[in-house]
Amino acid sequence: MYYNYSRRITAAALLFLLNSLASFAQQKNVDRSIMTFYDGLQTIRVLEYVEPAPGTNKIYRLETLAENGFPAIVLTSNVQMGYIKFEDKLPYDNVFNDNASPFTSAEGAQTLYSFQSIMKAFDSRFGWKGMDGTGTATVYAIMGDAQKYPLSASASYTTNGISDNFLFIKEVNGVKNFNNGIETVAHEFLHAIMRYKRGFENYNPDKCAEMHSIEEGLADIFGIYIHNKVKQTPPQNFDWKFQGYNATLANPKGFLFPDTYNGEYYKNDCHLTFAPHPNGGVLYKWSYLLSEGFPGSAYNDLGYGYSNLTGIGIEKCIEILWQTISKIKKYTTYPALRTYTLETAGQLYGLNSTEYLAVQNAWCAVGVCDNNLPAFSMSPANATNFIDPWPTVDINLTWKNNNLVQEWEVQMSPKYDFSDSVQTVKLTNFTAVIGPNQTLMSTATAKGYFHPGKKVYARAKISQAGANFCKGLNPLCILYQKFGPTHAFGLKDKKTNFWPATKSTSVKAWKGQVTWQWVDDAERYRLQVASDSMFTALVYDGIAPYTGNFMETGEIGTDLTIGQTYYARVRAERLDLLKLKDNHGAWSDPLVITASMPSTAISQAKTQKLNDPPFEVGTLGRQVNWDPVPGASNFVVQVATDDTFNSIIWTKTVSGNLASTTMLFPPLANLTDLFVRVLPKNGPIFGVCSNVWRIKVDEAKALALMKGPPNGTTFPFKDFGVNVIEWKSGTLNMNTVDYFELVLTKKPSGVTATFPTQGKKFDFLIQDPLLLNDNGLQASVIAVNALGAKTAQSLPFDYNICPDHPAVFFPGDLGKVDPTKDFKVEWFPSQSFAVGSQYLLTIKDGGVAIPGFKDKPTTNHFMTVPAGTLVNGKSYTVTVRNSSSCAALLVPSTFFTAVGSGGSNQPQAPKLVDFTIEIQGFRNDLDGLAWETSDYVLGIELIDPDGNVLALIDPNGASVTQLLVDSENSGVVAKGNDRPEGKYKLRLKMVNIFNPLAYYPFDQPRFSVLLNGQPVISNHVITVDFVNPASPFHEWQVGFQFGDINLDIK
Known part of the structure; x- marks a missing residue:
């Protein structure tokens, strides 16, 4: 039925x-x-x-x-x-x-x-x-x-x-x-x-829920009750027979139904064909005992003894059940029903009334009772559920202290009659505790090993005791060599529950993750994913670690097909022991998962609203960041000029374990709009980018910053010497920089020379006096990336150029002169000596100019100091200023001493020395899209200190008068032997430029001059001014005479 x-x-x-x-x-x-x-x-x-x-x-x-x-x-x-x-x-x-x-x-x-x-x-x-x-x-x-x-x-x-x-x-x-x-x-x-x-x-939709067995039992009892009512059977002749079973409800075991909760015939296992009706037999027996009573003595299947039960009649029994129906909930169990019926009996007849006690005794008779004894208790109590099986099932014994107790024996089994898989534990170590009313009690614990969700039956007896243990009134004697009532209790099934998604969710197709609530005392989790709800077609079966966090996470260790529906389940597990194998909790309810397209999002675009302007970036590139995507083997970063990415101008593939990279832009027009996206990739399969970063390149957005020499520094005319121009990274992302270009512009002519660095250097050595032949010089720097894109010039530093002061060569520094005789102060002429300029000579004694020699003017390169002007034995300083120079330039001073004897009033004769002069020329070769600069010829002359043109020969004795520059590595070496020391002048002239007249402005022609292997001029850029060919700085023309290059030959 x-x-x-x-x-x-x-x-x-x-x-x-x-x-x-x-x-x-x-x-x-x-x-x-x-x-x-x-x-x-x-x-x-x-x-x-x-x-x-x-x-x-x-x-x-x-x-x-x-x-x-x-x-x-x-x-x-x-x-x-x-x-x-x-x-x-x-x-x-x-x-x-x-x-x-x-x-x-x-x-x-x-x-x-x-x-x-x-x-x-x-x-x-x-x-x-x-x-x-x-x-x-x-x-x-x-x-x-x-x-x-x-x-x-x-x-x-x-x-x-x-x-x-x-x-x-x-x-x-x-x-x-x-x-x-x-x-x-x-x-x-x-x-x-x-x-x-x-x-x-x-x-409760769970067909195995205990509440269904209770309902079926109630329905059967009311069925025969109503049948008796319709037949007008008097209560004393109440017929307990149920026609459907052809048996009496007074004896459920007569038709293989249980009469004891968790006893014989009681069904504890849930399966597809589970029927709830048989377990209703417990309620049959309870109703019969409550109605009819029981005059004798008996034991139920759990070993609980009862006798002389008082019956309260069928009408009171039915009334209690009728009033209890409304209290039954979807998770009601027999212990809960016991509580409800006692509550109803108390409401109807009073607490501790005959009826109330009869209800209570009848429940104990059918096994719904704690089964403890007055002097002994065992926990878990009988008829309890949700006892934790992990790491072990603990059976706790508590008894009134008795020193004669020597050993307890505890038995545990999955069967009510202990006929299978019995675990026996002997206990000899006891702990004393203080119980209720300050009573001294003893406790001991036995540990058992059972699978989650199972029913456990436990019982205990005193297996060894001292002599005379059962003499006198010892309430524990009934447990000596005899097991007490069995405790039957249900274990937690340790079922795992997906959370926060409980029914369905979407996961990434690569290394997707699902989460569930932590299961205490688990040691690991098993996660399964299948293509069917019955899990017959597994696509993944793997282990997830136990962390103990409230939310646990498992990774699906295989790639799923995008868009396909799968089913996931998870269970908690403990590792196998010798005493217990396959120790795992119940499977979770299936979670329907849809494999979604793996996606990432660009971090910088997350706050960019639809109507926001594009984010401005520098022209070289920019770092881009994105969300990681588990399972991605690579990420493909794309930059395009359109939001449909049909015109991609730069792309880069990076490893899947990265979440950022540096984008590089090719040369673009300033203020070009760009679009950036990042696509996760796993083998040939691409994911998507959930947002697009809109940017605009601005050549002034990321710039270097000039550092030194300080802005406003003044340099002498054509006397740059050796100086280093320095700069800092400023607002640049140095990952985008390949090298720098130092831009030097003469003022006011505007002629520009550009010097590329070797790599990411922040300085450049300038050794070119010819750069300082105008009124000023402006320095700025441009950063260049590996694709050739350039920033705007940095904010410039401006340098002033003033006419140079002459250098005194007699008397020499720390020299000695005879003040009793006339002598000449001699100096090298200034390289910039405008018409109307004068040299102003000053001789100082202790910082005070001597009479007649304070800014004494002359246009010569010497001045006579009459005998007697200086005092013998004193020291003096002499300075010569160029009157057209500016105050910012330091005037060099020479320190000398006036001595009566031993002084020399004439310069020493110069020594004869050997020297070499190397001239290197450069013009760019054809390279890629660049065009070549024309070949050109430099004429070469060397002027000695007396103004004579000297013949130059190479190491082989051949005359050196010209240098043909027809490649990137043209050069000539000239030498001089036994020549007097002094200030020589090297004079270079643009003798010829071969047709076609071509000048490549991004790799300008240049030359260098070395004296005895040391640079005097390094990479002087041959400047061009096609706008004003008559400009004195338009050097790229036949016949142009470069400024004299001073060579201090020693």
Whole structure:
């Protein structure tokens, strides 16, 4: 016999039943004497109505309209031919089969009679009309053919939360009869009553939930109770027999139902074919013992002894159950039902009343009790659940202290009778504790090993004790060599629950992750992913680590197909032990996962709103950051000039473990708009970028910063010497820089020379006096990336150029002169000596100019100091200023001494020396898109200190007069032998430029001069001024005479 509480009636059947309520002409309820299938001839209320016009005959149907507070009953048969009503038409014979239903009139009449009888009984006994207590809800009943309803002969109540339906099934020509007798219909009707009394929201869809067994037990008890009421059986003759089982509920074991909670026949395992009815036997036995009592002594299956139970009668028992129905919730268990019934008994009859104690004793008799003894207790208590199995199942013994107890023996088993897999633990180490009322107690703990979710049975006995242990009144004696009552308790199933997504979620297709709530004392988790909900087609089966965090995470260690639906489940596990293998918790409920397109997002674009202007970046490039994507083998960074990425100007593939890189831009027009995206990649499969970073290149956004010499520094004309121009990175991202270009511009002519650095150097050595032949010089720097893109020039430093002061060469520094004789102060002429300029000579004694020699003017390169002007034995300083120079230039001073003897008033004769002069020329070769600068010829002359032109020869003795520059490495070496020391002048001239006259401005022609291997001029850029060819700085022209290059030959 099968009772289905959860199946919903079909939409077609519901529509038909609703249509059955349509009004007929002159309809009413009337009495008819009809033969029923089980209960013989009975007077039954039926529907009378007049056939549709033009007919005038009455028709009688097995159903009723609502009347006297009772609901309407709609009855129909549903067979292969469709829905057929049970009707009696003219000529009337009280046989309701005129519509040719394959079911008999008696079968239909039995169903109607059963409903009418039980509703009257519920109303009479409990004042409860119909299913809902008010008679409002219509009763819909279908008698179906098993060929249309693929079920064995059954009766069931179904509901969808809106309508209530009763279904009775049999084979049309089968040997089994309908289960539509009074007790069966009352059983199903109680299911409907419970639905209304406790609310539909308290229905538990888990078919293995204990609440279903309780409901089935209640329905069976009320079924036979209502049957007895209908038959008007007096309470003293109450018949406990249930026709459906052909057995008495007083002895559930007679039909293999349990009579002890967790005892023999009690079903603890949940499976696909689990039926909740048998476990209702516990409630049968409890109801019987509570009603009838028990005069003798007995032990239940757990070894709990009971005797002389007081019965309170069937009416009080039923009243307690009726009042308790509304308290039953979806997770109610037998221990919870015990609590509810005790609460009800207390409310009805008072706490500690005979009835209250009878309820309590009856529950203990069927195993719903803690099973502890007055002087001894064991935990977990009997009939408890959700005991933690990990790391071990702990059985705690507590007893009143007795020094004669030497050893306890604890047994644990998965079977109520300890017939299988018994674990035996001997305990000899005890701990003393203070119990209630300051009583000295002893405790000990036994550890067992069981799988989660299982039922454990435990019992204990004193296996060894001292002499005379059982003499006198020792309450522990009953446990000596004899096990006490068994404690049966359920273990937590250690089920894992996905969280925060519990039903469905999406995961990344590569190394996707799912999360779940932590399971305490687990050692690892097993995660499975399958392409089907039954997990027969696994695509991943792997281990996830246990962290102990509230939320645990597991990575799916395989790539999923984008867009495909999968199913995931997870369970907690402990490692295998010798005592316990496969120690794992219950699988989680399946989580439906959809493999989504892996995506990343550019960090900088996350705050960029739709209408925001593009983010301004430098022209060289910019760092871009993105979110990591587990499982990505690479990321492809793309930069395009359009947001559809049809015009990609730069792309780079980086490793999948990176989350940033430096973008490099090719040369672009200033203020070009660009679009950036990053695509995750795994093998040939690409993910997506959830945002696009809009940027605009601005050549002034990222610039270097000049450092030195300080802005505003003044240099002597054509006397730059050796100086280093320095700069800093400023706002540049140095990862975008390949090298720098130092830009030097003469002022006011505007002629520019550009010097590239070798790599990312922040300085450049300048050794070119010819640069300082104008009124000023401006220095700035440009950064260049590996693709040739350039920044704007940095903010410049401006340098002043002033006419140079002459250098005194006699007397020499620390020299000695004879003041008693005339001598000449001699100096080298300034390189910039404008018309009208003068040399101003000053001789100082102790910082004070001597008379007649304070800024004494001359245009010569010497000045005579008469004898007697200086005092013998004193020291002096002499300076010569160029009157056209500026105050910012330091005037060099020479320190000398006036001595009477030993002084020399004439310069020493110069020594003769050998020297070499090397001239190197450069013009760029054809390279890529660049064009070549024309070949050119430099004329070469060397002027000695006396103004004579000297002939130059190379090391082979050949005359040196010109240098042909036809490559990037042109050069000539000239030498001089036995030449006097002094200031020589090297004079270079642009003798020829070969056609076509080409000048490449981005790699300008240049030359260098070395004296004895040391640079005098390094990379002098041959400047050009096509706008003003007459400019003295337009050096790229035939006949141009370069400024004299001073060579200090020593």
